[in-house]
Amino acid sequence: MILSDTRILEEIENKTIQIEPYDRHYLGSNSYDVHLGKYLATYNDKTLDAKKHNGITHFEIPEEGYILNPGKLYLGVTEEYTETHSHVPFLEGKSSTGRLGIDIHATAGKGDVGFCGHWTLEISCKIPVRIYSGMPIGQLIYFPVEGEVEIKYNNKKDAKYSGQPNRPVESMMWKNKF
Numbered sequence: 039m040i041l042s043d044t045r046i047l048e049e050i051e052n053k054t055i056q057i058e059p060y061d062r063h064y065l066g067s068n069s070y071d072v073h074l075g076k077y078l079a080t081y082n083d084k085t086l087d088a089k090k091h092n093g094i095t096h097f098e099i100p101e102e103g104y105i106l107n108p109g110k111l112y113l114g115v116t117e118e119y120t121e122t123h124s125h126v127p128f129l130e131g132k133s134s135t136g137r138l139g140i141d142i143h144a145t146a147g148k149g150d151v152g153f154c155g156h157w158t159l160e161i162s163c164k165i166p167v168r169i170y171s172g173m174p175i176g177q178l179i180y181f182p183v184e185g186e187v188e189i190k191y192n193n194k195k196d197a198k199y200s201g202q203p204n205r206p207v208e209s210m211m212w213k214n215k216f
Contacts (some may be wrong), residue, residue: 040068041180044206049125055180056121069177071132075115076171078104079206084125084129086209089216094208103168106140106161112144113206114159121154121191125180129157132177139164142176151183152190157203 041049043065047049049055079094086092094113097170105111120127127149131142144160145183159175198210 039182040099040215041182042068046070049180052189054122054124056119057117058119058177059117064174066177067177069130069190071174072120072129072157072176073117074099074159074169074171074173074175074177075117075204077115077205078161079113079208081111083088088209088211091137091212092208096205099169105166105168106163106165110143110162112143112161113208114161114175115202115204116157116159116175117204117207119156119204120178122149122180123152124183126151126183127153128181129159129176131177132174135175138167140167140169140175146161148170152194152200154192154200156204158199158202158207166199167175 046055046065046068050060052146075120076098077096078099079096082093082095086158116129127141129147129149131140135142140160141162144162146160149157157176191197196213198213199207
């Protein structure tokens with residue numbers, strides 16, 4: 039089951055869902071629209087290594103927008119900082135974003151109970167497209183959890199993405215043991 043708008047509002051009032059900045063206008067029937075933050079990043083190397091810390095370079099999206107090109111991975115970030123303490127948040131692209139040929143995540147659409155931070159987006163596109171800081175980029179939906187959560191994400195010692203800043207964060211795969 040997905041939370042409805044009235045249930046999302048109740049959870050915001052109870053502080054189990056927090057969204058900053060929050061604007062009631064962006065609450066849909068069963069989702070909340072999030073916007074593209076002002077920073078993007080790209081990896082420094084052409085070939086990435088899953089066992090290595092792959093560095094990225096951040097840059098600000100200019101006022102006139104930035105053209106994304108196919109065949110390149112961009113890391114973006116949501117303008118909104120969110121906290122979700124009792125539900126599983128999912129981030130999906132908006133249909134308007136998809137109709138521009140933009141994918142906002144490769145595989146990481148699900149958050150964990152206890153996720154606190156800005157969402158890093160794995161952005162790719164099908165054709166060149168100009169994007170802008172502040173444009174609607176995705177929507178958060180919330181699922182109830184069945185059962186008690188033993189350790190929330192923000193309380194895990196090895197949570198690699200807890201407290202993400204307002205800039206994209208690179209892959210932390212290299213911190214895994216394999």
